[in-house]
Amino acid sequence: MNDRSALLAAASAAIVLVACNPAPKALQYGPDPELPEPRRGLLPEMVVAEPADWGDRLPIVPEGFEVRAIATELLIPRQTLLLPNGDILVAEGRGGNAPSLKPKDVIAGPIKAAGTTPVESGNRLSLLRDADGDGSYELKTVFADDLNAPYGLALVGSNLFVANQDAVVRFDYTPGQTRASAAPQVLTDLPSAINHHWTKAMTASADGRFLYVGIGSNSNITERGMVAEASRAMIWEIDAANGMHRPYATGLRNPTALAIQPGSGQLWAVVNERDEIGPDLVPDYLTSVRDGGFYGWPWSYWGQYVDDRVRPQDPEKVASALVPDYSLGAHVAALGVDFSTSAMGPGFADGAFVGMHGSWNRSEPVGYKVVFVPFRNGRPTGDPVDFVTGFRDDDGTTRGRPVGVTVDPRGALIVADDLSNTIWRVTRTGGTGAAAPELPAADTDPARDGAELDPTGSEAGSPP
Amino acid sequence: MVATPERWRETPIHPLHALLLGAALALFLGALLNDIAYACTYEIQWSNFASWLIVGGLLVSGAALVCALFGLAPSRRRRCSFLHALLLLATWIVALFNALMHARDAWGVMPGGLVMSVIVFVLACLATFAGYCVPRTGGVR
Helix, strand or coil, X not given: CCHHHHHHHHHHHHHHHHHCCCCCCCCCCECCCCCCCCCCCCCCCCCCCEECCCCCCCCECCCCEEEEEEECCCCCEEEEEECCCCCEEEEECCCCCCCCCCHHHHHHHHHHHCCCCCCCCCCEEEEEEXXXXXXXXXEEEEEXXXXXXXXXEEEECCEEEEECCCEEEEEECCCCCCCCCCCCEXXXXXXXXXXXXXXXXXXXXXXXXXXXEEECCCCCCCCCCCHHHCCCCEEEEEECCCCCEEEEEECCCCEEEEEECCCCCCEEEEECCCCCCCCCCXXXXXXXXXXXXXXXXXXXXXXXXXXXXXXXXXXXXXXXXCCCCEEEEECCCXXXXXXXXXXXCHHHCCEEEEEECCCCCCCCCCCCEEEEEEEECCEECCCCEEEEECCECCCCEECCCEEEEEEECCCEEEEEECCCCEEEEEEECCCCCXXXXXXXXXXXXXXXXXXXXXXXXXXXXXXX | CCHHHHHHHHCCCCHHHHHHHHHHHHHHHHHHHHHHHHHHHCXXXXXXXXXXXXXXXXXXXXXXXXXXXXXXXXXXXXXCHHHHHHHHHHHHHHHHHHHHHHCCCHHHHCCHHHHHHHHHHHHHHHHHHHHHCCCHHHCCC
């Protein structure tokens, strides 16, 4: 056998391998997505972002809106928190210490890293301030540093809670403060061994008594063993006063952002689902989170669809799995969610914004944008509407990747971009949700994390 | 100059080639046994071991394949040389597919990974037999 025929054999083998992967279909949205059979060729499908500078370009926003970068050169911004005086806190960092377990990890790790920022983890909170209300945030200062991959943020009264990758910590906060007065105190440790999915999303209940923290699974689909999944893939309810906690909902593979729905006080989450069983499996989703609910991971997805990659199987758990509320499409990597407000204008008043980091495990990349999911009567309805796009071109050039989204009740959306290390602020043209601090108090939503909390705490949906 | 090359010519293959073949057999057998252990226990670490053993087997059998290709030179060629190289190439290609199969997550490796591990080990055995086959026609011994 000569070299040429060997080469030919290898080439035809590669073609066969790739051909084993099914062709992607249009994204499936809504409560009842059509799910294909799970399939995977021998080679995983990886299309990784090719980072590029924004230059003079800006993200694209709907007509009647404008966008500007209010902070650049951050150290991997992930989630933002709006403080009562209009200041913005930005959690910056990169976490996880999962070791390479198989040859595949050694090969895939650097390939995936090429699609993210090379900047070192900030491990800090930055504070942005627009003192004169002109929409330009002239102050950018470090509020706290020496944190450990901070992600979730919540303000309850004078307590600022930060979810590091290994613990929830608490700072004292007084309005107008630009620098934490002391090192934080630990409220409770969080599961952090391995930390395959390290982000600890957080929000506070409407009455401020509880914190909800999302703890992602320690693997894609239990390939690090079942033992590694103890206390993973769940949302904890933590007593904000003393750190006591319990699992609030389980079987959520990677709950990457949490938000409390205004009015009802209901907890909602966006969840990233499993990879490597096809371009249209499994849809990432937006769902209301039921107390005590089990959402399938790892044994099943979207209710009762059994994932055959998990052993031992558990038919009882599969039978008990809840179906999520709303499919956002497979592999979009939803990493941010926040509820809108009437100040965002008539088209975007009732619903939720979702930040999509974008896929790596799909031959036709998806995500890489911020969408608006319209709600009616408190439930998501209809297809998502593009709200901020232009992060990625069809040729793979990628200028940014959205993560956290935060609604400013003055009528603005704050978007963290962890590829270009920028904070974007989308406002209505002319109206410039740019400041105007004298907006009526009715527009300030008490249920929003970061806003002042309703001392009566009478929301029906608040947990026991 | 005289004695040593003569003795080599009497043995079917070069000692380095033999060493590589033996190592590949051991590595592919190890992968197979680890796959069986994973299938019996669902303990993921067995599957991780199998993945690395297959990569080791690919490296060693790849080196053995290079030796086998040298063995196809007219001055060295024996009756089984071509069969040996062909079987070793087949071993290597199936092992490559097996490595890709083992890159799947958790039980996704099964049952295909176990089946391929059996095939790879059987092919490696056959390739090694072919490598050591000594033509009787030569009148050696």
